[in-house]
Amino acid sequence: MMRIKSLAASPDRAGRYRVVLEDDSVLRLYRQTVEDFGLYAGMELSDEQMQMLQTAAGEMSAKMRAVRIVAASSVSKRDLEHRLIQKGEDPEQAKAAVDWMSDMSLLDDGKTAQQIVSRCISKGYGLSRAKQALYEKRIPRELWDAALEGYPEQIDKIMDFLESRLGDAPSDQEVKRAIDALLRRGHSYGSIRRAMQEMTMDPKEYPED
Numbered sequence: 001m002m003r004i005k006s007l008a009a010s011p012d013r014a015g016r017y018r019v020v021l022e023d024d025s026v027l028r029l030y031r032q033t034v035e036d037f038g039l040y041a042g043m044e045l046s047d048e049q050m051q052m053l054q055t056a057a058g059e060m061s062a063k064m065r066a067v068r069i070v071a072a073s074s075v076s077k078r079d080l081e082h083r084l085i086q087k088g089e090d091p092e093q094a095k096a097a098v099d100w101m102s103d104m105s106l107l108d109d110g111k112t113a114q115q116i117v118s119r120c121i122s123k124g125y126g127l128s129r130a131k132q133a134l135y136e137k138r139i140p141r142e143l144w145d146a147a148l149e150g151y152p153e154q155i156d157k158i159m160d161f162l163e164s165r166l167g168d169a170p171s172d173q174e175v176k177r178a179i180d181a182l183l184r185r186g187h188s189y190g191s192i193r194r195a196m197q198e199m200t201m202d203p204k205e206y207p208e209d
Contacts (some may be wrong), residue, residue, distance in 0.1 A: 004019060004042060007020075007034070011031065027057060030060045037049075058089070058090050066097040074115040075112065076112050080107065110146070113147035117130050117147045120133055124160070126187030129187075159198060162201075
């Protein structure tokens, strides 16, 4: 048996109630778990009840953390599960939380892929950078084509970038540095060449390495 030594009257900033057991160990439980088990100071829990309580606490912790992560950024199912485990959640409970989010229609890899691609376009990134973003977010490969369909070449964005980096008479070294920066942003050399031609710059002077 294990007796509850104290139960906080109000939750902390994370919305959890501090529960101190008679061995001075501490549980931090969400309201739903406290109410589901009818917890109160002085209550005695059997070993079986304690095990059930700890399991329920872990499940609720994973769910609430999943909600916070999804609210803060665009994540895929695989990425969310990975991040939950990294944060210390039990792998099985992390997977269950992801399934719960999916069942609640709060997690959709297809929509997440579209959001990631739209963000890359707005930032002026090239196609390869968008693919890298999808890879980093663990978006399933079978969803890439639909998300990337019609990805713009972004000649205007490349020209804006070059104009912001180069003065009226840039040196060869400055131009090469700007081209390298555009390549890192995911633009193809062909797109960069076309943008340079629009700006009446001779791309032949800066051949692809």
